[in-house]
Amino acid sequence: MTLLTQILKMIAVLAAAALLGNWFLSELRAARRSGKPWFAVYLTVPGILVVVAAVLLPIAAWYFKHR
Numbered sequence: 001m002t003l004l005t006q007i008l009k010m011i012a013v014l015a016a017a018a019l020l021g022n023w024f025l026s027e028l029r030a031a032r033r034s035g036k037p038w039f040a041v042y043l044t045v046p047g048i049l050v051v052v053a054a055v056l057l058p059i060a061a062w063y064f065k066h067r
Contacts, residue, residue, distance in 0.1 A: 024050050 024046040031041045041047050 020046055020049055020053075 024041070027044045027046055028041045042051060
């Protein structure tokens with residue numbers, strides 16, 4: 001793989017993470033404005049994606065390290 005390809009892949013992942021983070025933050029602000037409980041934001045689509053990423057990334061890292 002060329003260096004340019006690797007950089008483009010990194011940029012794509014960082015852009016996706018930034019979009020998901022902003023989406024999650026906007027849902028958090030909306031939940032706070034409407035007075036919903038603290039966990040309500042984790043029941044939305046971006047909240048579920050954040051939780052899944054937080055759980056699966058360490059598992060995937062461990063798996064690929066010990067493979």
